[in-house]
Amino acid sequence: MTTAMAAPTPDHGGLSHGFALDQVGWAHRDLFERAIGDLMARGLIGPERREVTATFFGLLRQADRGSWDHVLRRFLGALTPRNEWLLEVPALFADVVGLGRDLAARRPHRGGRFFAILAEKGLGETPAQVRLALDQARRLCGLDDDLALAFLEGSAELSRRLQPGAIEAFVDAGVAAYGRQPQSGRAFLEGRLESAAALLAALSRECRLQDRRSALAALLQALAGSRLELAPRTALGGLLLEGRGTGSVCLDGVLYLPESVCRSEHRHENRAWYTLAVVCAAAAWRLGAFCRLGDPRRGPRLGDLAGPGNLRLNALILAEGSRLLAGVRRLWPGARGLLRAGLAGEWQSPAGAARPEVLWQALAEDDPGGRPDGLRRLLAATADAATVFETAARLEDGLIEALRRDCPDLADAVLPAVSFIPDDLALAEPAPRPDARRSVITAAPPRPDAVGAGSTAPVEAGQPEALPAEAAEDDDAAPPTAFVYDEWSQDDQDYRRGHCLVFESIPEPLETAPAPPPELAVEARRVRAAFERLRPEALRRERFLCDGDAIDHDRLLRALVERRIDPSPRFDIYEKPRVNRRDLAVALLLDLSGSTGEATAAGPRRLDLERQAAAVLAEGLDALGDRLLMGGFRSRGPRDCAFVVFKGFDEPWSTLTWQRLQAVQPGDSTRIGPALRHAGWRLGQTACRQRLILMITDGKPMDVGYEPATHQAHHDVRKACEENARLGIRTFAISTEANSAADLEIMVSTPRFVILPELRDLPRLLPRLYGRLTL
Amino acid sequence: MPETTPTTAPHHAASAPDGAPPTAGTPEAAAARLDAFRLRQAPTYIPQGEEEAVFAAAFSARLPVLLKGPTGCGKTRFVEHMAYRLGLPLITVACHEDLTAADLVGRFVFRDNETLWQDGPLTVAVRGGGLCYLDEIVEARKDTTVVIHSLTDDRRMLAIDKTGEVIQAHPRFMVVLSYNPGYQSLVKDLKHSTRQRFVSLQFDHPAVPVEARIIAAEAGLTAADSHRLAEVGARLRELRGFGLEEGVSTRLLVYAGRLMRAGLAPVEACRAALSQTLTDDAAMAETIDDIVRLHVGDLMDDHGHGRADA
């Protein structure tokens, strides 16, 4: 590919690759020369690997500051065989080096320490681990560089022992300690404090709701057979009664579970607890248990159903608990073992041992013989009740009296909860209604496959929601409409719902626009002719077939004549209409941000080159018969993303569209994600089998609200591409060197982009590229 | 296309399904050829509702039928069953994008020094009487599907423009289409002008007791095992909105049953036929596995628990 980035040019003043050895304090030169030579010999850097080589020398060039010699020596020392793999992942390597450079820029010795840590301990063993360590370190740098270094000291160990979410929790604790006293915060993160060790141990066996939430939400819906949602229990705020041992609460169609579970020494048992809680809640739902009724603060409470007194309430709890678990065992025999283990674990816990024996007797699978007669009679009378109402209605006085006789303690206090069974008495009353639904983890995955795919998808499921705009900017043009899109936040690992508003508009044609320059017209004609030849003829017949729809009579005649001379002539006399038509829609997106107003080395502004390229391509596609949408994007923050349409799918390429294209001026910033999502939605509405987005951008995604040090924007772009891919829409990016291959690797995956050293070639290259991509 | 063929072109019977050369154009030969399409054995069919009565009524009223429903829910099986019950030959065409009108209606072939007209499957059924079943009709292009229009209204006739012939459909001719509306794609939707010519029968995933009987009959499992598999199916179909929009087909449940019947442990059989078939997503496969183990295994022998959370 002629378009890849040029290698750094040789520099005769010192070694090569633009790095002059005389920049290094001369005592170190030897060492540098050897180290670089060694890395090149091992093929870790060199012309084959432009991306990392550029990163590498980019850092070395800092050596003109004499005080960096130490940093750079450490850096070279860190490229040990164990860390070599980092050089295989250019984007990651650039991030690692970037963090070291930033630390060193503030205090050289910190940069040195950073690379020393990298050399001795590494930052993790997989790209995900290293990335997480870098993200957390960046976050800590905001407080104190030394705190970040303290964390990095221990981060390899952390990533070996903890799940990603738990690492964050550990860092949170370190930050809290730092808030109390900086010294102890650093010691904590380095792992030198006992409290840190204890937390580490706890975190390493705990299971977090976050880590399992989509699987559990799916299980809940499948088993309950209706839309039950899953939410962290913190969403209930301070509403829960203390000391009941509540683990699970099911309220108003939402199952609230603790954010993490650390009841057992073993992680898999803590995982299993969640499964059990979901199974029990689903059974409660299906069996018409109390939680099916809605919010007890508005409707009847469990006590209202049972009648007056603790004894009656406890009788109802026992009967319902027994009915529920019997239902679980009947519906899902595969849960029996888990249930048995769960009950045993609960009973053996210190809290469990304090609970009345009768509770365990009621919940056990079959009567081991120890059930008091009063309990036996109660359970027998209520076992086949269909709902909690029916159970309550069967609590006759005789049963209650028998229970009072055999289990007198039951009248004393209300029974506590069993952690994995929904606790119907968990809520303290009276209380204001929590704003629970807002923070609910919905049972649906964060962004279903449906960005505009079907008209049936609800708005929150990713369907862009068209809002009438408050103020139309231009009264003559069609009023702009706002489309609402989610944006991915890499930090939160979740979508920011409805974060971006995209306004679509059609520019007023610039009637004074000059006609395309003559050389462009020549190029356009050439492309048009080339594409015309490639156009598959829908009407053409495939001929000379040995089998087909119709007989070609000329061929038949010839074959008959030939047969007189040739004993076995070719009998290819059939023909058939050709059916493979091109069926492709493409959205071409032009970057309109301010930077495209800059002039290129060749003279014209970048935007002008983009326009010319777009025009040439449009001519060609007109000939090819592919459907083209030509649009541009720019933004002023997430709430104001513009999507300008120069040519719609159904419009012909004409003077009008050319004049529209000439009408826009470069300005504002670059928010790519919403533009891709909107283009995806537009493509989703076409009936073509193949769909493609071609994006031309000259700059990094940069807009209000993006943190420059992170790759947040890049990750959103990647998500947008993935969402589109699920709809069968491929994305291809054309970029200038402002985006390194490392950036593009994050945004779109490897073979899906090209970097042009110069936009000057764009008008010539774009049609070729298009041909390669689609023909 | 030269229009040299006289209207009275002699009709030679179309080739038999095995591709044997056409024999002389006698009515007996045509009947023999149609006979090859007759079902020899009664297919197993467990009715889901009133579909048999509706279909039989449509046949005697000479109305075409459109079967709607997700894949693998028994549409094809139902057509086979009805063809057998009504004593009709069944000619099935699996539709695809490259299917042309000639593939349905027929074409000229050159054989033994003669240009012969060879009837397509649709024409065979139109002439001799029989059930022509166009499976997955939305896969065919729209210019292909229009050839059935004149057959599916009061005219009940087929005009063959290449021969200039107009055939009145045999009284025992019937068209049946099947169509899976679940695709929900703009491209693949049935044109209204086509759709409005049919009596429609909506098929759906069967209810648990019916599906249990199907599995028992098709896979040879015990009633209890079949019921548990059917229950797994019903639970998995609740996973709409989690990427399993289509739901699991009866066909896959039957496969799982056959693997069990062949001696595979139930959990393994379901893993092969269900979890791995339905999804490539690890978390989703885990959920499916959990559901399977809840019904036919034990959550305690857990492969998932040892697995690292991705």
Ligand SMILES: Nc1ncnc2c1ncn2[C@@H]1O[C@H](COP(=O)(O)OP(=O)(O)O)[C@@H](O)[C@H]1O
């Ligand atoms: N009602 C039924 N009776 C018997 N078998 C059925 C029934 N429904 C589905 N099946 C089984 O499911 C399989 C798939 O059915 P099929 O008719 O091919 O589905 P479709 O045509 O709807 O895609 C059949 O081979 C059969 O084993």
Ligand SMILES: [Mg+2]
């Ligand atoms: Mg079928």
